[in-house]
Amino acid sequence: MNKKARTRAIRENLSSYAFLTPWLLGFFLLTLYPMLYSLYLSFTEFNILQPPKWVGLRNYFIMFIGNEQFPRDERFLNSLLVTFRFVFISVPLKLAFALAVAMLMNQRLKLIPFYRTLYYIPTLLGGSVAIAVLWRRLFAGDGVLNTILRSAFHLNPPAWISNPKYALYTLILLSVWQFGSPMIIFLAGLKQIPKEYYEASSVDGAGKVKQFFAITLPSLSPIIFFNLVMQMISAFQSFTQAYIVSGGQGGPLDSTMFYSLYLYLKGFGFSEMGYASAMAWVLLIIIAALTALAFKVSGSLVSYGSGE
Amino acid sequence: MRKSVSVACVLFMCAAAVFAQTVTLRWAYWGSESRIKRSQQAIDLFMAANPGIAVNPEVSGGTGDHFNKVDTQIAGGSGPDIIQMGGNINDYVKRGVLLPLDKYVGTILNTSVIDPSAIESGTIDGHLYGVSTGVTMPALVYNKSLLQRVGAPFPKVSMTYAEFRAYLVSLKSKLPAGVYPMQDIGALSSNSTPFGYWTRYNGTPLYNAATNSTAVTAAAAQKYLELFKDYRDNGLIPPPDVAAGYAETNADTSMLIAGKAAIGFIWTNQLAGYQAATKDELELIEFPGAAATKALWQAPSQFYTVNKNSKNPELAVKFINFLVNSPEAAKVLGNDRGASASATARAAGSTNVNDRKVLEYLNVSGPHSSKETDHVPNDTEFNSTLFLIYQKVAFGQISPAAGGQQIHDLIVRLIKK
Numbered sequence: 001m002n003k004k005a006r007t008r009a010i011r012e013n014l015s016s017y018a019f020l021t022p023w024l025l026g027f028f029l030l031t032l033y034p035m036l037y038s039l040y041l042s043f044t045e046f047n048i049l050q051p052p053k054w055v056g057l058r059n060y061f062i063m064f065i066g067n068e069q070f071p072r073d074e075r076f077l078n079s080l081l082v083t084f085r086f087v088f089i090s091v092p093l094k095l096a097f098a099l100a101v102a103m104l105m106n107q108r109l110k111l112i113p114f115y116r117t118l119y120y121i122p123t124l125l126g127g128s129v130a131i132a133v134l135w136r137r138l139f140a141g142d143g144v145l146n147t148i149l150r151s152a153f154h155l156n157p158p159a160w161i162s163n164p165k166y167a168l169y170t171l172i173l174l175s176v177w178q179f180g181s182p183m184i185i186f187l188a189g190l191k192q193i194p195k196e197y198y199e200a201s202s203v204d205g206a207g208k209v210k211q212f213f214a215i216t217l218p219s220l221s222p223i224i225f226f227n228l229v230m231q232m233i234s235a236f237q238s239f240t241q242a243y244i245v246s247g248g249q250g251g252p253l254d255s256t257m258f259y260s261l262y263l264y265l266k267g268f269g270f271s272e273m274g275y276a277s278a279m280a281w282v283l284l285i286i287i288a289a290l291t292a293l294a295f296k297v298s299g300s301l302v303s304y305g306s307g308e
Numbered sequence: 309m310r311k312s313v314s315v316a317c318v319l320f321m322c323a324a325a326v327f328a329q330t331v332t333l334r335w336a337y338w339g340s341e342s343r344i345k346r347s348q349q350a351i352d353l354f355m356a357a358n359p360g361i362a363v364n365p366e367v368s369g370g371t372g373d374h375f376n377k378v379d380t381q382i383a384g385g386s387g388p389d390i391i392q393m394g395g396n397i398n399d400y401v402k403r404g405v406l407l408p409l410d411k412y413v414g415t416i417l418n419t420s421v422i423d424p425s426a427i428e429s430g431t432i433d434g435h436l437y438g439v440s441t442g443v444t445m446p447a448l449v450y451n452k453s454l455l456q457r458v459g460a461p462f463p464k465v466s467m468t469y470a471e472f473r474a475y476l477v478s479l480k481s482k483l484p485a486g487v488y489p490m491q492d493i494g495a496l497s498s499n500s501t502p503f504g505y506w507t508r509y510n511g512t513p514l515y516n517a518a519t520n521s522t523a524v525t526a527a528a529a530q531k532y533l534e535l536f537k538d539y540r541d542n543g544l545i546p547p548p549d550v551a552a553g554y555a556e557t558n559a560d561t562s563m564l565i566a567g568k569a570a571i572g573f574i575w576t577n578q579l580a581g582y583q584a585a586t587k588d589e590l591e592l593i594e595f596p597g598a599a600a601t602k603a604l605w606q607a608p609s610q611f612y613t614v615n616k617n618s619k620n621p622e623l624a625v626k627f628i629n630f631l632v633n634s635p636e637a638a639k640v641l642g643n644d645r646g647a648s649a650s651a652t653a654r655a656a657g658s659t660n661v662n663d664r665k666v667l668e669y670l671n672v673s674g675p676h677s678s679k680e681t682d683h684v685p686n687d688t689e690f691n692s693t694l695f696l697i698y699q700k701v702a703f704g705q706i707s708p709a710a711g712g713q714q715i716h717d718l719i720v721r722l723i724k725k
Binding site (some may be wrong): 047048049050071075140141142158159161162163164247248249251252253254265268269270271 | 405
């Protein structure tokens with residue numbers, strides 16, 4: 001009896017593995033193996049077409065330290081700086097904007113489902129090449145925005161997208177504009193806050209602002225935190241917008257040279273796949289470290305409710 | 309059930325048999341709309357004359373995308389059969405990607421009608437790897453219609469630098485605000501040809517492969533940066549943020565074609581493509597100072613090369629032979645990939661006005677040329693970094709002196725690499 005049960009358990013296990021096989025194969029061959037291989041490549045010099053040559057820690061050395069023979073890669077440090085600036089400006093702005101819109105969408109109005117769809121559309125379109133091209137036309141020196149500024153306000157605006165001072169901010173704007181997915185998540189969170197809290201507080205004489213800081217924000221804190229981590233991770237990996245808007249150059253003056261864009265340029269443009277692999281691993285470590293930091297800090301700020 | 313299975317099997321085998329009769333060649337190249345049209349016409353002619361062979365073009369918009377794609381395909385073991393190469397052919401020969409074509413010479417590939425200099429340019433370490441698509445030369449291009457509209461005189465084909473500057477100044481007074489006498493051609497995002505030209509004019513060529521050295525000193529590079537700073541400060545070329553708005557990778561991103569500059573830079577084989585993008589008439593002139601210094605050069609425009617791992621190398625070579633030597637192909641391809649180096653192709657003649665303009669230009673500037681300078685190793689990195697340094701100077705972040713030093717260090721670093 002016992003033996004029978006065991007064979008049945010084994011058979012069940014086997015069949016579940018059989019059903020999992022396609023996914024497992026995908027995981028091992030298409031995710032795990034390439035990841036480990038890129039880790040190996042990060043210690044080599046590899047031009048794609050010839051076998052990789054082992055160089056130890058040299059790629060990492062060039063990124064951060066450098067010496068006479070292998071000078072430090074200033075463009076790498078710059079790309080890191082540009083990316084950090086992008087993440088730390090765009091993510092909070094985007095979250096604030098998403099929360100504001102979510103609160104508007106949380107009202108009882110007639111056409112609310114329609115508006116919700118409408119405001120989600122930029123998120124569906126935003127990553128596309130067409131929108132990046134559109135952005136270029138909007139903010140170019142003789143683009144739509146400047147034409148309006150010139151004719152209606154008689155201003156002399158700069159060429160936003162090709163001026164190193166402003167180019168990054170046009171990309172930040174593009175990122176903030178795609179506030180749809182955090183907005184939907186915020187909206188779901190807002191619906192979870194019991195109405196009684198607001199009713200009770202208004203009886204006690206709390207105004208809208210007070211309610212927002214005393215009820216809405218604390219109740220939403222786990223959701224804000226979730227959105228923060230997700231948006232931060234994806235912001236670090238931004239690529240398409242910068243690639244298209246800057247014509248693949250990260251310009252002007254490397255002012256939109258995102259980390260992943262430089263990685264791409266190194267790997268595919270300069271045929272330094274080993275160095276590009278090392279960059280990918282550094283990015284992984286940066287994102288992991290920042291996420292861990294966010295979790296650590298969140299302990300005191302995020303309240304998961306006391307339960308009923 | 310069994311019946312339907314066997315029917316399906318038969319159907320499948322029939323389909324397989326049909327497909328087996330056609331061999332498909334994959335031809336990877338880059339280019340704009342007009343090149344795609346011309347190439348497709350040549351493919352159609354070839355397929356009509358050679359039933360059973362299909363040619364699939366795999367086109368990228370620019371060189372960067374083309375080589376990214378081809379590199380990835382080759383690394384994945386699925387490279388195209390015929391690959392269009394540029395000045396970087398040496399890099400690919402070094403990496404062992406290309407097939408030596410020597411054994412096809414005289415049988416499938418007729419080289420006896422091709423100019424010896426063109427064959428020489430595709431011969432590396434004693435083996436023929438690339439068949440030249442034709443020759444091309446760097447040139448300045450001006451918008452003739454624009455000059456007519458504003459009542460400005462046309463430039464002379466050959467000028468000194470002093471005459472050239474005086475001409476730009478005279479243009480500036482005629483052009484409306486927002487239109488500049490010349491594009492900022494000092495360094496381009498995907499192209500360092502104007503700098504390469506100037507180093508030859510200055511007697512300090514970029515690179516000598518035999519001695520693995522450069523003649524470009526920090527002072528020489530500084531002089532170049534100052535030359536363009538002078539143009540910029542006097543409004544002869546646009547300010548840096550305006551210039552950066554145009555990627556200048558092809559006609560579609562060109563300031564000249566956008567009508568915002570009177571003079572730009574192209575390679576002669578690009579004339580038809582640029583002309584197709586605008587209603588204004590374009591004309592070619594030389595870089596300043598070429599007549600006295602012979603600093604211009606004729607370059608093989610591109611090469612047709614064959615992937616070492618191609619399954620049908622004979623057919624690939626046959627197709628290449630058709631492209632370069634047959635009069636029918638020459639007629640549809642025109643000068644798009646350079647003025648043909650094949651006598652049989654040239655004999656087909658040309659009625660195309662752009663092709664004739666290029667020929668006229670080659671007749672004048674051919675004698676103002678000398679042998680091409682070797683390409684700096686890691687061409688792509690050189691262009692990209694030179695452009696960055698150039699922009700730093702243009703935006704006033706660093707002085708021309710510091711920029712000159714950085715350019716010198718860059719070349720030295722790439723040579724040592």
